[in-house]
Amino acid sequence: MNPEKEETEEESETDEVEKKNESENEGEMLRNEEEREDGNESEIHEKDKVREQKKKRMSVSMGVVAREDPAEKKRQERQEYKLREKMIKKKHRNLYRSMMKGRAERGK
Known part of the structure; x- marks a missing residue:
């Protein structure tokens, strides 16, 4: 066989493998982007839930008069x-003591 043909066959095989790898990588990238978008949506929903919970806790409620014993x-x-x-x-x-004693005596 001709060494030039062997090289071209090897090159064509490597080109095919590279194309397969590229197409697989593109597919993975698309899946990753979709997962990120889904993740972003779930993060948004979680943030909304947290915001609603905080809003409920901040609401004003009726007060109670504190009674002093x-x-x-x-x-x-x-x-x-x-x-x-x-x-x-x-x-x-x-x-001071004598003053307090006098006050106590006058009080009786």
């Missing part, structure tokens, strides 16, 4: 009062 309020005031008494300086403490 009078006993709790009184206890809190008493605690604050005792803390204020503790903050009195030592040199004024005896005067």
Whole structure:
């Protein structure tokens, strides 16, 4: 056989293989693009769902009036009062005690 013919036969075979590979690659690319489009659509739907959920959570609902417990309020005031008494300086403490004692006696 002629070496030139062998080369052309090999070239034609490689050309055919390359064409098959190209057509397969094009088919894969088309499938990939379709999958991406489908993926984008599903992402869009997911984003819409998330947006709707956030919107529902942000909605304004009817409020409830908070009731203050009078006993709790009184206890809190008493605690604050005792803390204020503790903050009195030592040199004024005896005067303060005598004033409170006088107030208690007048109250009876």
